[in-house]
Amino acid sequence: MEHRVVVTGMGLVSPLGNEVETFWNNIKEGVCGISLLSEEQKVEGLNIHVAGIVKEFEAERYMNRKEQKRLAKFSQYAIYAAKEALKDANVDMEKMDTTRVGVIIGSGIGSLQGTFEESIKLKEKGGKRVSPLYIPMTIANMAAGNVAIYTGAKGVCTAIVTACASGTHSIGEAYRNLKHGYSDMIIAGGSESCITHIAIAGFNGLTALSKSKDPMRASIPFDKERNGFILGEGAGILILETLENAMARGANIIAEIVGYGATGDAYHITSPSLDGDGAARAMREAIEEANITPNQIDYINAHGTSTHYNDLSETIAIKKVLGEDTKVAISSTKSMTGHLLGAAGGIEAIVIAKALQDDFVPATIGYKVPDEECDLDYVPNEGRSMKVEYAMSNSLGFGGHNGTIVMKKWRG
Template identity: 40%
Template sequence: MKRIVVTGLGALTPIGNTVEEYWDSLLAGRNGAAPTDAFDPQDMPFRVACQVHGFDPTVYMHRKTVRRTARPTHMAVATGKMALEDSGLEIHDGNRDRVGVLVGTGAGGIVEVIKAGTQLPTVGWKRVTPMLVPTSMSNAVSCLVSIETGASGPVVTSTAACASGSYAVLEAFHILMRDEADAVIAGGTEAALELSIVSSFGRMGTLSQDTDPAQASKPFSVDRDGFAPSEGSASMILETAEHAEQRGAKVYAELLGGYLTSDAYHLTAPDPDGRGAARAIRETLRVTGLDRTDIDVVFAHGTGTVLNDRTEARALNAVFGDHTPHLYVTSVKSMIGHSLGAAGAHSAVAAVKCLETGDIPPTISYTPDPEIDLNVVGNESRHAAVDVALVNAFGFGGQNAVVAFRRPSA
């Protein structure tokens, strides 16, 4: 049977602009939250965000292209190129048609539309750039990765709110399994730290009101009160094992597969019983041939909202039963905040590094909640024998994605 492997990684995060920086910061429990300067919070109680600093997109693409495209697209190109370089995969005329691009984003270039709409009454329609539509369209994040790398295989943008990155990874898996490509650049990207968007999240009651950055993102903690909004991108190179072996590529992990479900419940709230999430986990075990006792660690969706974390805990307990106490659970959102459409990809890169090293990043700022019956890796990283990892990503609209990775020699 065909196998799919991970051969390259790239990341831009609030705690590091390379995979190495990101991973070292995760293990050190570094907090990426700070009082935001991405926008003026005015009188809002939501004043903390997780921003990517020091990122220069002109390192990865021409200055003119940067001017004509949006920040999430810049980040997708950057992490895609990082992952390609890490994998050693060279795209050329002989293989470009067999290399695809799958990038997930929740908001795409919506910030550019908001800016233009704000300026329009003052400057008039003739001053609106003709590039606004191609700059802001969601599929620009995948198309520009294709243009900048030369990959001319299947190019798809996944939009599933906070599950977008995981949707992209899983669709890339299926494209490879269907023999529509030999390799795929897959990941997620988001940059939506804008006043009206953050205000909307705040009005929903999803954002932390804690003004102490160290306490602004506390997944599974008894005193959690919401998430810190974030941005960033992460990408990985997925290949058929045969293709990777033929070119002598290093293999980080095997992507075993995953599953998608819908709550069919509410546009923003998860099903409180966690049925859709539990079914995504259970079906992932079924389609990958894994037993529940095979799972060593779960990189949880873990947003830090009261409802989401309780729901995810119920789903995990429903599936894993008496294995739950033996299951390590962690959430990188405790350090990088909630990067929305990039969240699943950020967690996936961390999961792959975990399988490579045996180190499990902590969930920082953690105080146990008696209503959350999980083995949370709290406050300090842990070294353990980990062979199989699940990555959970649950998006607005009830879109659930679970992806399974395995250590190559396991």
Template identity: 40%
Template sequence: MPGTDIAVTGLGLITPAGTGVEASWRGLLRGRSLAAPDPLLTGLPVDFSCAVPDFDADAVLGRRLSWRLDRFVHLGLAAARQAVADAGLDPDTWPSQRVAVVLGVGSNSLERYETAFRLLREDRIEDASPLSLPRSVPNMLAGEVGLDLGARGPNFTTNSACASGATAIGVARDLLRAGVCDIAITGGSESGRARGAAAFFGRMGALSQRRPPRTASRPFDADRSGFVLGEGAAVLVLERAADAAQRRAPVRAYLSGYGASADAYHFTSPHPQGLGAEAAMLTALADAGLEPDDIGHINAHGTSTVHNDVAESRALRRVFREPPPVTANKSVIGHTLGAAGAIEAAYTVLTLQHRTIPPTANLDKLDPEIDLDIVSGDPRPSSLNAAMSTSFGFGGQNAALLFRSP
């Protein structure tokens, strides 16, 4: 029911900033972009990305399971295991029928499909893996997590483009409020490091070609020219606050508000005034029963594209009048597409826990059209009790999540 807080009792994070919650948080606080040349993209006009370093799926998941799964499932499953362990839950003893899995994915696995389509074009069907479809379709992220953890409650993925991870968290919250489940494993995972993704986003003009790569992602900067492809996963374990208290589970934060909207304006460009973004933020505030002045930090969508950053800043100015300090994680870890909203939600929880706002990388000269207090240079200590994370995507999809300290 509205006004019912949902406890975040577990986190799992795998990002270009590091594997594991603490490693990823430390990497983010350094405030330096992790973009670098990517061997998978060699020869393309944009041949760099933000990759997860030193992630050995065979070692983490076992060779047989790793072979069967695709990269976006590798990352998501590993993050889900982390989150469940962090929450102190045991899949061997939990009420499996009451455990939901709701995860966001922005697209299919382009890398695997590229190989399969090449074999199809060359009339080499006999060489195609019989796993080409089941390892690559988006719903298998949730399906494989449920299978691995023995979670037998509602199980599905959400797709709202680059807002998918945030949408998944909001929908999982609604399932808990409605009493459909008692535990929700939620978040998102995606790897945009595929030649098709890099080529197609490049053709749209969405990717920055700035060199060196570490300077390319620069949200809110006057010289921004597009985003950098990334990969990663974040998973949150959500429970009703009363249930978390009953089992004496440590609570990292409370998810107090969720808002969603559609621009109904353009299939890729945001509304220039950010009207849909504004509506999602206002809905999240009303859902939480909070006023704009209660919010001490905004984790912005901040893609580093020309139109998105201006539209988002206009929406923030209208909602908050004097917006609180803002940061943009994509400046460091790149754009993780369907996972972005989940990763940024997890970082928002950590910001509240540590009372420290991570810096935005590469902010050399603030765009004069953007009137915001952007945290840059060094992390900023802050005594804050509530923070909002915003996510937007193609199709005019908007989502806002509001977290507060325990």
């Protein structure tokens, strides 16, 4: 028996706020959450100036100071967002069969900050000074592991690591798990905190980061003058459950997940396939599973990183699936948040759920110079009130990992 899968709660940590409504209002208003790096955050000798930095994060809501010292920031973000999502979903874990509640939360990298700091300690002070908590604090699965510990979820507990597609793949795999009846509820999404010297230097070495000093012209997806992405940080977590479970406990249903696609490019370690084939196949898979036609998609939250080849190949992929003359509304909210890497798919899933709920498509802000090769409707600069029945989110990761999810408006 196959089950319908619904979204009943959402929580996040982001450069645009740490509550869903604050975040969504800022997204709707086209607020730029990208800001200048502090002097401490800058890397000497590198021309990198801005990032999508989390502000006013109150970890103490859900963990005391002693606990915070034992948790890397990406785990803290995940715990916070998961707790907020459970509260939003009005879940009482004491009333749940916790063996049927799972956690699938991805992270592209885990704690690079921890590795950076402990490596310096090793070099300067010797091996005995390396923290005994170094490994369990930094490994990428610990966002999922710690969320399970802090919530009491005892079902499937998995971490998906597919670079920038980690959040979307986590939600997609949770959807499949629920659809086929292995769980009743799954806490799913992504978490990342990589605004650290070694990450900035590493991505800079790939010539992947924008060198803009202007936050409004730094992350500019699909703009002809785009010249690299902006590092962001945060977490996006959704409570997914079978429709039967949601109905039985009287849950407020936000949206329904109806399709998921996952493919590989088998092409290059960092560049997407330039013909868009892998991304196109992921979109087709998700649309076919949703049992709809491509022209029923009303809104696409694009991966849209603001790099030349990503935006070009994704545009080509969308045309392959929806047609050369498609009028579908497309936007990249990375223009406002920067690129949250493994957490991107989590917060962008929240965006499409809210778009369905509010019949509103957010803008791609900072868009000034059209690119003749990227010639679709990217909802430039101003969001748009419009009917949204089906919405799609794309994530494309280093290594050729492609993920797409499709959500449908919930009508009760």
